[in-house]
Amino acid sequence: MDSVRVRFAPSPTGRMHIGNFRSALYNYLFARKHGGVFFVRIEDTDRSRLVDNGVENILRTLASMGISYEEGPFLNEDGSVVQRGSMGPYVQSERLEIYRARIEQLLENGDAYPCFCTPERLDALRTEQEAMKKPTGYDRRCRTLSADETRSRIISGERHVVRAKMPDEGETEFHDAVRGPVKFRHDLLDDYVLLKGDGYPTYHLANVIDDHMMETTHVIRGEEWLSSTPKHLLLYKAFGWTPPQFAHMPLLLNPDRSKLSKRQGDVAVEDYLANGYLPEALINFVALLGWNPSDEKEIYELRELIDAFELKDINSAGAVFNREKLDWLNGKYLRMMPIERLAERAAPFLERAGLVTKESDGWRVARGGEKLTIEDIGRIVSLERERVKTLAELPEAVSFLLEDVLEYPAESLRWKGQPIGEALARLDALLEVVGAMDEADFTPKDAEERVKSLITGNGWGNGDTLWPLRVALSGREKSPGPFEIMSVLGKMKVIRRLEAAKNRLNA
């Protein structure tokens, strides 16, 4: 395949959701696989649905997910948007003259006609058709208006749209890269609107013109477009253009199997990021929803996704977004990730939770002001990484390592309800052992050696000693092992926590 050019063409009508993101991802993977160009085009022809910062949100989301592209609108550091690429503009509202010229061409060739029917008439028509259980659609009333009447009504300034003239017979058949041959009868096609009353083109017109002018080779889009593909093909034909190849992806579904939508939980990509999901996990997960390279691998690096990606391996049935599996995958990534990177990703979450603060000279513990290097943060979060599924759970999980005073019931220091005296004796002995250790000995390995020899030397059990130790250090019944905690805390804090535990038991 030579010089592949594919695109992501979102409408800035809200925040980018998972379904949109998957479209972007598949196009991206396909472009990278074939060494082609991936570009972004903004389809902002519905003026009523535009939202503030819609474009910025889309571009920002692509950037934070690490999806790069060669042409289109780009977000500057200062938040402004600039376009790069030789086939622009890449924003449809800036291409109005182009569409208008093409509309003239269609009008002249008799492939389209002006229509003066009002929305009210159209509504009434549809209502009637529905009531009579007849197929809905425009009745082509304006298609037979005389040239004179049409001209004079336009000159008089009457508001109108331009409709495409659909053939009465024949059919359009095309080969969809994921579904194979698909066929539609022409007489069932509606004389749909090409140019709206406000002068903006509809999706059908703008999309076809732009895909042609931007030399798109493959249109990889959602299944909701499958039914309108014959209209698009007919337009390519009317213009005398070679159409691109089409690949219609299956829809992403809510748990009740309806088309993925808000109202049924988070769907915005940025929400997933804010909730502590990693871009690489999200990409891995979303890529495998509706596409599968027929092997039993579950974890794919981006490069592997690119290498394996084939349009023919896209499924044709819709897929339910299954959060539990995402959680599992995210946990996997959290555990696989290099510590430094994990620390960098985790720090903002710790900050937001008020556990650490970011100063000009680096990170500090919020309570106490003690300095923290990124390595320190790495040591802290690596203690809990295997116990959480998302970055957002990390603050709560590691808070006991960053707080001065631990709050917990004295009762929890006793292993399976052991006598208070026994727990106290263990803590005393532990204090002695710890006191004799050098700060340099506070590695998990050395700490374990010392404590274990204390236990075996006295013929104690692991449980009756380790449990009180661990709870004294963590304040929790569920936590990482005591030796790891010791190594992160250091000698002074360990002694302080053991003393505090004794006081708690004596109180």
Added chain:
RNA sequence: GGCGCGUUCGUCUAGCCCGGUCCAGGACGUCUCCCUCUCACGGAGAAGAUCAGGGGUUCGAAUCCCCUACGCGCUACCA
């Protein structure tokens, strides 16, 4: 209503094009056990799909053909 697309464990899927190796494989989730001071991680197992239903073709069908049902999409001067 019309047209189109789809239908394999609860979920994501492999197998379907090129029928036998599939009394259907993997993953998530669930359950059990092991590891273990706890929780997790990790490891080992288990349960879980009459391949939507029916009919055909064939020695043989999840795989090919037909019908039905159901789901979804489109049917806007939304994309």
